[in-house]
Every structure is written in C-alpha cells, then in structure tokens.
Amino acid sequence: MANTAAFCTQAKADLMNGLHAFGASVIRAATTKDAYKAALYLTTATKDATATVYNTTGEVSGTGYVAGGVAVTTGTAPATSGTTAYFTPSASIVYTDVTLATAFDAVLIYNDTSATKLALSVHTFGSQTITAGTLTLTMPVNDATTGLMRIS
C-alpha cells in the first residue's frame, strides 16, 4: 500500500474534454473557472495516477478536518512557456487547527465543481501527523520548470 505522485491519467483526458478549467473556459454550465479542493490521504491509502474522482477511501479524519479537504486558491490562470503549459495554485493550502493522529503523506487535488469530483493530481511528501496544529502545503514557483502541474 502506497501513494504515488502523479498527474492523474483520467485528468489528462478530462483536460482534452474541457472538464477542467483553471481559468475562463468555453460555455459549459458557466464560463467561470472551476473550484478545486485538496484532500489528505493516509500513508496506507493507494492514491496514484489511477484516481478518477475524489472519494473518502483512505482519507484522513480528525478534529478540525472536514471530509473533502480545503479549497485550493486558483488566482493565476494556466500559462505557457515554450512548449510547456503549467499551473500552480496561487496560495498555500492550509489546514488550520487540526489534529490528524494517523500518519498521512499525500494530497489529492480535485475538481469540486464537477458533479463527480474529478481527480486532478496526487502529490506526496514525507509522513506527517498534526496535533492541535496547522499543516501548510506551500507551492513551488509557478513556471514551466517547477510549476506544480505541467503538460509538456
């Protein structure tokens, strides 16, 4: 059992089908960008590129944590440089005043606007617990080299 960092395979197809929108999009239900959320997963979970939608299997639980996680700030639209398109959330993802006693090591970013909560990406880090504290996930520099999500 392990989590694996990945740009979810289904999300690649979903991008092609216009099911994700970090910035203004074509007419769907609305032209506004979609809302994204970030959910944490236990070290015993198996989140990887095969994730298709958000679900609670293996998700952390504890005081102050609401199933589904927290909102992801998408203030900066996707950009391109050379042949690479990239996107990075425009603010840190913060879980404030939580107690997560069981070790976790992954975060799933998913489309909270979509009816089925389409999975976008999985990011892993060293095993952590939080006790009456705050978990802060800070984003890398948003460019074609280090941007959190890239299609090249």
Added chain:
Amino acid sequence: MITTTKGLMDEALLDKKTGSVDNDNESTTWVEYWLEGELVHRSAHVTLKRPVTAFGETASLGD
C-alpha cells in the same frame, strides 16, 4: 500563546522540538511542543518541489 490539546498555552511552559527534511521532493519543517512528556502541539510546513507532468504526444498521420 499556542494552540495545544489542552487549549491555549504559554510557549515558555513547554518543551519545543523542531525538525526538517530537504530533498528533491519536498522541503519540510515541523515544530512540536511537549508538556511533561506528552505531545500537545505539532505543526508542519511542507513545500512541494516535484511537479507532476504530463507529456503531450501526437501520432503521425498516414504511417
């Protein structure tokens, strides 16, 4: 004052422990506060380093 499992407490009354890890995947720091051998606060700050990348490819037509 910091949040603990026992409510807000004066940091000066607690034992503080910190740690960090820095590798290709992340740069992480954490801080713990202990009261008489009991962990009462732990926070972590993870900076993600490794992007997830998809490689777009197109097939040749007519091959």
